[in-house]
Amino acid sequence: MNQGEPPRDERTRRLMMAALDGEITAQDRTELDRLLQADAALETEWLQLARLKEVTSDMALRRPSEEVWDRYWGGVYRRLERGVGWILASLGAVVLISYGLWTGIKSMFGDPELPMFIKVAILAVIVGVVILLISVIREKLFTRQADPYKDVVR
Amino acid sequence: MEVALAADQFTGEHQLVQSAQRGDAHAFGELVARYMRRAYFAALGLVGSHDDALDLSQEAFARAFNARQRLDPERPFYPWLYQILRRLCFNFLRDRRTRRTRLEAATPWLVEDIRDRARAGDPARLAERADLRGRLERAIDVLPEREREVLVLREFEELRYREIAELLGIPIGTVMSRLYSARKSLAAALGEDR
Numbered sequence: 407m408n409q410g411e412p413p414r415d416e417r418t419r420r421l422m423m424a425a426l427d428g429e430i431t432a433q434d435r436t437e438l439d440r441l442l443q444a445d446a447a448l449e450t451e452w453l454q455l456a457r458l459k460e461v462t463s464d465m466a467l468r469r470p471s472e473e474v475w476d477r478y479w480g481g482v483y484r485r486l487e488r489g490v491g492w493i494l495a496s497l498g499a500v501v502l503i504s505y506g507l508w509t510g511i512k513s514m515f516g517d518p519e520l521p522m523f524i525k526v527a528i529l530a531v532i533v534g535v536v537i538l539l540i541s542v543i544r545e546k547l548f549t550r551q552a553d554p555y556k557d558v559v560r
Numbered sequence: 561m562e563v564a565l566a567a568d569q570f571t572g573e574h575q576l577v578q579s580a581q582r583g584d585a586h587a588f589g590e591l592v593a594r595y596m597r598r599a600y601f602a603a604l605g606l607v608g609s610h611d612d613a614l615d616l617s618q619e620a621f622a623r624a625f626n627a628r629q630r631l632d633p634e635r636p637f638y639p640w641l642y643q644i645l646r647r648l649c650f651n652f653l654r655d656r657r658t659r660r661t662r663l664e665a666a667t668p669w670l671v672e673d674i675r676d677r678a679r680a681g682d683p684a685r686l687a688e689r690a691d692l693r694g695r696l697e698r699a700i701d702v703l704p705e706r707e708r709e710v711l712v713l714r715e716f717e718e719l720r721y722r723e724i725a726e727l728l729g730i731p732i733g734t735v736m737s738r739l740y741s742a743r744k745s746l747a748a749a750l751g752e753d754r
Contacts, residue, residue: 419736419737419740420737422740423743424721424736426743427714427721427739454751455743455744458747458750461692462696462746465671465672465673465693465696466670466716467601467671467716468604468667468668468669468670470600470610474614475597478592478593479592482589482621483585483589485621486585486622489622
């Protein structure tokens, strides 16, 4: 066996696939015929695969109605539009929430009647949420880009 | 002549990709029109449902538009789109299997090839073929996703081994090995059902 050539069983399988799919050379076809003649189990397997090939060759993917193609770009365009909508809505919400928080914190700390432990607790919640957000954003932006397995489909 | 046509098509695509990268939605629409059928059928073969294939293929185009700056205009558009599409389809299949909430597909996603209809003839044969089609669909549905992918590209999209290998970025030998495993599983499944 030459270096880089698959093991015998693997080669036989590939020969059968190539023969079924019309991608076999005359020389390989002769080799396959010789292998089939010499091995009854292999011939049985070959006949099963050939029958399956007949079945799959008679099948095709179901075509949708022509209307689907007429409306297709509309579906893609709506997704693009919604993407822009989500970005604008999210940015706006971030600005408004930040402003609301800032105003709330200012008035809260300026209120002499509010107990100190409440002020500290609210501050802890806000700082905690900010840390969590920064952590998630950092993971999305930096860690994922450096992840060598990010393109591996799970 | 064929080579010249292919070159023209690629030049046109090259310009469309560059225009799309500048934010031209019309140019991107041209790319969608050019590849929507291919993307839809690729997704249909992978997930086996019309609605899901439509949804996933449209989503792939939307994601491709959002990520268009990463596309090299010197390279063909479809293989790049296909990478996005297959990842979406595989994740979709994994989620569907994990949740185990999939409803049976309401309509078959395979049909008898039109070339075979002349041979169809009597109702008994039609019923037998419909039964066979149903069993084949179910057997394909439980194949490992990478084997299913290669089988669909070969059998239903009729790509040659070299084209499949290029599209998936794998050696031709791997294409043949996956195809063999897929066919062995299908032959066993159809044999057991009889």
